[in-house]
Amino acid sequence: MAHATSAPPTSSAGNPFGYFDLDAAGKAKGLFQLVREDGTPVDEAALAGLDRALARKLFEGMLRIRVTDARMMALQRQGRIGFYGEAMGQEAAVVGSAAATLPEDWIVPALREAGVGLYRGMTLDSYIAQIFGNSADPTKGRQMPCHPCDREHNYVVMSSCVSTQIPHAVGIALAMKIQGHGGRACFGYMGDGGTSEGDFHVALNFAGVTRAPCVLICQNNQWAISTPGSVQTASETIAQKGLAYGIESLRADGNDALAVYHAVAHAAEKARRGDGPTFIELLTYRVSAHSSSDDPSRYRDEKVTEVWRGRRDPIQRLEALLRARGWLDAGEREAMAERLETDVRDAIARQEAVAPPDLATLVDDVYEQPTWLLREQLAAVAQGPRVKSPHKH
Ligand SMILES: Cc1ncc(C[n+]2csc(CCOP(=O)(O)OP(=O)(O)O)c2C)c(N)n1
Ligand SMILES: [Mg+2]
Known part of the structure; x- marks a missing residue:
């Protein structure tokens, strides 16, 4: 199985951007990669135009998720919040895709995309107020913890019922089309498990036939709680499920922030110019537990997890690339992490002091x-x- 837990991400493409010229099946079954696990470019020339500021912003966005998740998990273990779900190991998929969105786009997340909201401008105070469910929470303490929203940045609240959000994303995109709001797109996220749900198929059919301006992104982290990809689907790749609906379907290394960014930017630009939907599988791994209520050592081999936590770590990969280019000084990661940690601790202190809703x-x-x-x-x-x-x- 292409999504077996031991399968390392590899790239067959000599010229990585040539990937977009492959035929439909080639794109859905291949794997777009720009940076190898050790941080070296697959093709130097393909990264010649890489923007330093963007690369550093991606790095900082990924580190912010890592630091924030660690603090929030500590709060949960201390009994100060009820529940939390991390995105550890998936930061490149989250931030790489967020960076390809524009402020006027809409985001319809699944379980692990709070970092997309934060990247787009949701404040840490708003995020953490929603986790405490205090009186500063825009949803007035009525939402489940870890289901953030941000009206100001078109970030729709997460849906707890797996995959019900995908028809919503396609519907929002279709509304954009009907209302003549060209130049924008709706991004709908899901997990690998979500692609086994009926709503996924309804939504993709609808997207394909209406040519709605959406980008549908599956973070294939190879687990749906305790169900591994190998018993989730008999489909060779998840991306190829989009082909039956007449949708261009891409498959990228979800731990390569730059590949994610370019794959999603390709799809977003296509949607914004009116050329229809794209389905993208981002191959990654859920390094963390499913949530603070889960213990994965009960059902999976954590030696495999260690490989993804170690040499396949997405933050380390981009860090190695930045260092090789002289774009990140020695000690800068630590200083950045310390500053991000202070931001999170300060926001926690402020929000923990806010009264619960009346x-x-x-x-x-x-x-x-x-x-x-x-x-x-x-x-x-x-x-x-x-x-x-x-x-x-
Ligand atoms: C319709 C529905 N069925 C089952 C659940 C329980 N549930 C919550 S998350 C989840 C697994 C989701 O897996 P995946 O889509 O791969 O997302 P991931 O958690 O890996 O990010 C399940 C079964 C649910 N919330 N909704
Ligand atoms: Mg999953």
Whole structure:
């Protein structure tokens, strides 16, 4: 199986950008890679025009996710937040794709794309307020933890029900087309497990036939909780599932931030100029547990995980490339990580001090005005015994 957990990412392409000229099956079954695991370019010439500022921004975005996830997991283990899901090992897929979005695009995430929101400008304070579910949380403490949204940056709240978000993404893209909003695209994310759901097939069919301006991105991290890719699907690659729906389908090394960026930029530019949808499989690995409620050592060989945590680490790969070009000084990663960590700690301190939402707001927004039944229920709840809040306020 192409997505067996032991399969190393390899590139067959001598000229990496020539990958986009392959035939439909070649793109869906190949693997677009620009930088090897050790940080050396697959083809020097292909990276000749690489922008220093973009490469450093990708690096910083990836490090921000790594540092933020580690702090949030520590909070969960300390009992200060209820739940968290990390994106460890998938930072290149998250940030590389985020960098190919424009402010006017829309993002419809799955489980592990909070870093896309942060890259687009969601503040750490808003993100962390939503994880605490405090009164500064724009969703008023009613959303599940780790389901952030950011209206200002067109970042739609994550859907808990696997794959229900993909038809939403295609629908938003179709609305853009009908309303004549050219020059923008909708990005819909999913996991490998998500591609086994009916909604995935409905959405791809709809995208293919309407030529909606969307970029549908599957982060194939090779696990759906405890289900490995090998028993998830008999399809040789996930990308090739898009071909049946008449959609150009790409497959890229999801741990190569630059390959991800260029594959997604290719698709985004195509959508924005009105040339229809693209489906992209990003091959990566879920180095972390599924969530703070999961223990992967119960169902997988963590020796494999160590390989992805070690020499296949996406941050290390870009770091090696930056260092070789003289674009990252010795000690700069550590200094950057320290600064990012201070940002996260400061935001946590601010948000942990914010009071929880007022109980009186509990039934707001269900209807324009609360019905008598809701008012009666709220009054009963207000009179009931209360667990003493550990909160300072
Ligand atoms: C419709 C539905 N079925 C099952 C679940 C439970 N569930 C939550 S995440 C998940 C696995 C998702 O795997 P994948 O799509 O590969 O995403 P990943 O967690 O690997 O990022 C499952 C089965 C759910 N939330 N919704
Ligand atoms: Mg998965």
